[in-house]
Amino acid sequence: MDTDTTEATEDHADESAFGPVGVIGAGAMGAGIAQVAATAGHDVTLVDAVPGAAASAVEKVGAALSRLVDKGRLSADDAAAVLARITPVESLDELPECGLVIEAVPEDLDLKRRIFADLADRQPPTTVLATNTSSIDIDDIAADVSDPERTLGLHFFNPPPVMKLVEVVHGSRTARAYVEHVTALMSAWGKTPVRCSSTPGFIVNRVARPFYGEAQRIVESGVADAATVDWALREKGGFPMGPLELTDFIGQDVNLAVGTSVWEQTGRDERYAPTAFQRDLVEAGRLGRKTGSGVYAYAADGSVTGAEPDLGLAERLVGGPIATDPLARTLAMLVNEAVDLVARGEASADDVDTAMRLGTRYPKGPIAWGREIGFDVVARQVAELDEAYPGGRYRPSPALTDGSIS
Ligand SMILES: NC(=O)c1ccc[n+]([C@@H]2O[C@H](COP(=O)([O-])OP(=O)(O)OC[C@H]3O[C@@H](n4cnc5c(N)ncnc54)[C@H](O)[C@@H]3O)[C@@H](O)[C@H]2O)c1
Structure with a gap:
């Protein structure tokens, strides 16, 4: 400008x-x-x-x-x-x-x-x-x-x-x-x-991408079921809704369209690639609450049927290796995305945190969260994810370690 x-x-x-x-x-x-x-x-x-x-x-x-x-x-x-x-x-x-x-x-x-x-x-x-x-x-x-x-x-x-x-x-x-x-x-x-x-997705629709994408990938790869992932993000992370139940609320078609738009506008950057998991839901007409089924199945009164979190599994995964920890993995990718946006000069750190707290009701802004976790720790976590899942999705932002964000 x-x-x-x-x-x-x-x-x-x-x-x-x-x-x-x-x-x-x-x-x-x-x-x-x-x-x-x-x-x-x-x-x-x-x-x-x-x-x-x-x-x-x-x-x-x-x-x-x-x-x-x-x-x-x-x-x-x-x-x-x-x-x-x-x-x-x-x-x-x-x-x-x-x-x-x-x-x-x-x-x-x-x-x-x-x-x-x-x-x-x-x-x-x-x-x-x-x-x-x-x-x-x-x-x-x-x-x-x-x-x-x-x-x-x-x-x-x-x-x-x-x-x-x-x-x-x-x-x-x-x-x-x-x-x-x-x-x-x-x-x-x-x-x-x-x-x-x-920038594609502006602040909120850009930084939030990994919130949905990581959860979908964890379920897709069989590490944990949706209810367990949602429970971990809600109960251990303090998010008002788990990512998968949130996509059912938003509508799988709407959420996929936003994700696909960011992916297309970034030259199909792997980081934003839509998951087969979500595409299959949309193709099957399982669009979420509005169609009575999505990630979850819903009874006529809107309650979820047949999906109980495995609390033992959640306790084992959270705090365990990053590759299978739904919470740490999601937070690392949210922090990475937010830091990258700020380092490229698209928005200020304060504005990113404000936008994510007000626009998505995250309990903390991702930059503040990164400070708490340690930007160097996040850099190592993203690098570990890249080793576990190569292909370009997990790229630590240079700004995590070059001192430009503190
Ligand atoms: N719905 C959301 O949650 C949301 C949130 C943020 C931003 N947006 C954006 O806001 C915009 C509008 O979304 P919406 O959900 O209100 O859509 P909508 O479909 O509810 O309303 C669009 C209105 O525009 C009218 N319209 C169409 N062509 C027109 C024309 N040539 N001249 C005047 N009016 C015309 C339609 O008759 C309709 O009433 C979109 O760009 C959308 O991406 C939507």
Whole structure:
């Protein structure tokens, strides 16, 4: 990020100067983002190309605000005022001049690229154009924008009114001033912004890859069953959910798509290669809770059937050799991934830790965890894993031992 603009500094010196906000796409994310922006005091125009979709999204926002009123967290007057600030429309023709436009249409590069080019033509040159993409490169989305310094990613987490984390993602041509002002704006909206470059998966979806991948590989190789691995990560590691039950919750298809996207964007780096275990689940239609079976089978009431952890096995594996220790192996790879991201200058150590604690509810940030374990110990563990499982997946980041992270 080496560009800068004086316009950005002058026009957005105070975050309230962003004025009206446009949100494009009134689905799960767009409706929630509109609610957040309107709650922060902005006039919001919510655009959806499907007739009636924006209006029904505003109704849903109204219902969400009513629930907050019922819980005593918002006054009825404030809820009415927030709702009155959101205007649903069905075309970009009806979008007024905005200080910030956030695009939240489906994850399709051509569609997003077209919308960005259209917005750049219609909006004043100082309007910041943001995308809520989870995985697409910001430069690619901004490819047809003649002044891409005003484009960036604003990656909200689901549901936006509840989740505090927002990744503020800069493309290679994004102006530093816009990143700073939008970061300040997110804080003013009550969010916790972290900054990162447009690296595949950004922070959360990148650093979390080994959390799923190691567990899948341990089960795939027959070292332990899913329930035992999940138990070890939950009970011994303090993670709120085990990795395998979490993939059932997210949806195996969704989790595989994110992993595959990171793998493709990194030139099919072995470190992110999807597992046969997960591909087989998806091919078999075992997508997780939503289909009644995934890694686990679920009863009608949502409880897991027929999967008990082998506690004796878990106790033997945790603290044993790294190659078969589900917890130490996962932590080593999480620390390695996080350190690598920081060493390459994609994000700061503090932002990586904040993002992982808030975005995935890990009990500790991976950099802090690495400090506790010892970065030199992690380097040895990853090297041992490479010996046990050669092929390029286990590559200790040079930053673990060169003193660049402490
Ligand atoms: N759902 C999540 O958990 C989540 C989390 C973070 C980021 N994201 C990202 O946010 C974006 C939106 O995701 P979502 O889950 O809200 O999708 P969604 O499918 O629920 O909503 C997308 C909306 O965009 C509308 N739309 C399609 N084409 C349009 C156009 N040309 N103009 C205006 N509106 C149009 C659709 O009618 C739909 O209402 C995606 O890029 C996704 O990757 C999703």
